[in-house]
Structure formats: structure tokens, C-alpha cells
Amino acid sequence: MSTFKHPVGPQPSSVYWRRRLILGLGLLAVIVVVILIIVRPGASDGAPAPVSTSTNTPKTTAAASTSIPTASTTASGAACDPSAVRIEAVTDKDTYAAGELPQLSVAITNTGASACKIDAGTAQQLFTITSGSETYWKSTDCQTDKVDAEVLLQPGKTISSQTPITWDRTRSDPSTCQAQRQQVPAGGASYHLTTAIGGIQSPETKQFILQ
Template identity: 45%
Template sequence: MSEPTRNRRHSPAVYRRRRLVVLLALVAIIAVIWLLIAQPWRGAATEGTPQSAASPTSATATDLPVPSEDAGASATPAASSATASSAPSPEASATPTAAPCVARDLIVEAVTDQDSYATGQNPQLSIRLTNNGEDCTLNVGTSGQAFTITSGSDVWWRSTDCQSEPSDMIVLLAAGQTVESASPLEWDRTRSSVSTCADEDRPRAPGGGASYHVGVEIGGVASTQTKQIFLY
């Protein structure tokens, strides 16, 4: 009978190779798992993707300008601005195609920031303009604007008395559009005169609850009603 075969013991080099193979396989498995979880290629793809360009906004006139300068007017505009409707502001155009506005289709209103003013408070005057007709063009520049403040039949102040460098500005008013000036004009509660523009001691309007009325004209169209204010 033949002798039973004995298991041969491998050399240490064989065991080292087997351990190396197992270690490499383990490293490969860990690397695959990391790639699936981390997905490092996703960040590179995001960085390389160009962003879509923002849509350009149209250039429009954002407010109705007011008379540029008066000896009794403040050059500092109000901190906030507003339009009277969600419609866009009138669009300035060098070559407007619509016909000129018709006075009967326009409503012009004088607007003040308050109804009454304590001692030391100066009224802020603005214009509200509504187009009840078709699309039309109107000169809303300072050359065609005028505020007037009266007390009874006495005219106390005109914004045009000391106005300097008036300018034209033709805008397109859309049908049904309402706009309001964003930069109000300040009345310093003095009496204006073309001969006293540089005078720092112009007569001051009486207070104590005295009533005054503000009227306005723009583009040759005057407000049909005045805005009443009280000075204290």
C-alpha cells in the first residue's frame, strides 16, 4: 500500500503574496465605495457648467422730474420713491411714435407728503399723472412744470420764479398708465419772487393752522383741483 500524501506547507513568500492580493482587493473595494458616495466628478461638472445670462432690463424713465432749483427749494430728494400703479414708468424716447397727449385724456394732481405741517416741517410737493386715453407722448421736463401755492387769492409761491436751466423730456405714456414723481420739490414756507431769489430773508408764510392750496401744471395741462395743506 502506498503511504498517505502529506499536505505540503507553502513557503513564506507564497503567504506574503496572498496577503498582498487580499489587501489590494480590499483597497479597491474601499475606493469604489468612496467614489459612489462622494461622487467627486459632480462638483467638477457643476463648476464647468456656464450660467445662463440674465435677461436685460429695459431702460425707462423712473420718475417725473421736478423743477430743478429754487431759492426756497431743497435739492435733496425724498428718501423713498413710489409709483401710483403697477404699470411701468413712462418710457423716454428720442423718437416717440405715438401722437401727442390730449389734455382731456390726462388727469394731473398735486401730491403732498402730509396734509398738515408742524413748525419746522416743510411740505414736499409731487405730481401724479394719469393717462385715460391711448398711448401718447408728453413733455414732462422741467420746462413744462409749475407748482403754485396760494392762500385765498394771494399767490405765495411759484416754483418757476427762481427756476434755473429748465429742460425738455418727451416720454411715452401708455394707455391707462398712472405715474408719480419720485423726487419731490420742497417748499421752504417763504414767499417767492423773481426779484428775491438770492434773498435769505424772504417773508415766511404764517402758520397757526393757516390753510394753503397747492396747484400744479405739467406739459401744458393743469390740475383741475388743488391740494389743501395746513401750516402750524
């Protein structure tokens, strides 16, 4: 007689059947767990597609320079009509403390309706400082390293000096370029700056005070 079909022991056969059922269910649970670990249902066979971090950035062009170049350049186009060019004298401050040196610049604006070219290099620039009826300083008195710089002026646009000129608060004279020059009066003295480019002069002066 088969002991599997007819369990033999001091206990009733129903007890042995319950034990076998519990043991069988435990083995089945272990098998299911192992299968789930191996198969991993729901997992993808391949690696997930990476999220793109790149963006299509539109190409941009460099902004047009708004400074007068310091080296010789060549611009295409017709020469500017002097009547369509506005020159403005510029200082970095209106009042300078004792010992503080003014920074002088020039701004050029094309007031015409079309682009034109102009030589705005240092060879064409003139800065003049006056007080009352007296001229105290000119940038051309002791100027060196003059350069031409032909630039294209767009209509309605303004360009400015790339590097300001520093005035040392002295009187200028071609005969004193290599000598100790006299300091100009200060202590609240008022001065006026006039600029010119290629003979086109600023219609207004820029006033400033030296303390």
C-alpha cells in the same frame, strides 16, 4: 526524505501541519489585503462628474421708468390729447411740523386708450400754493435751469416727479429772488397746492397744514 512532506521533530506530524496551515492562511490574508488596497474594487477610474450649479435664468428687460426725467429726451408717438391727461398735485405729507419743509411733486396719468408723448420737463411745470383767495408762492417766480423732457405716456400708466421741489415756506415774488423773503403764516394754517404741465392743470388741489 522531504521534511516538507514529512515534518521532523519531537511533536506529532499533525501538529506541524496545523502550524503550516495557520501560517499559510495568515500569509494569504496579508496578500489579499495588499491586493484590495492596490486594486480598490468599486472605485471609478475617472473623477466623478461635477454637479452643475448653473441654472438657465430667463432674460428680463428693465422695468419702465415711472419718473419724469430731469434731462431733455425725445419720445416717439403722437402728442397727448390734453383731455386724456390727468395731472395730480402731490405732497409728501398732509401736516408739517414747525420748520419742516414740504416736498412738492406732480403725477401725470394717461387716461386715453393709446400711448402718447408729452413734454413734462421743468420748463413746462408750474406749482402754485394758495391759501383762501391769496396766492403765496409760485415755482416759476424764481425758477432757474429750466429743461424740456418729452416722455412717452403708456395708456393707464402714471409717471411722477423724479426729484420733488422743496418749498421753503416763504412768499415768492420775482423781485425778491435774491433777498430775504417773508415766512408764510403757520401754526395750523391750511394751504392748497395746484400743479400744471404744459398748461394742463390739476383739477383738484392738494391740501396740507403748516404747524
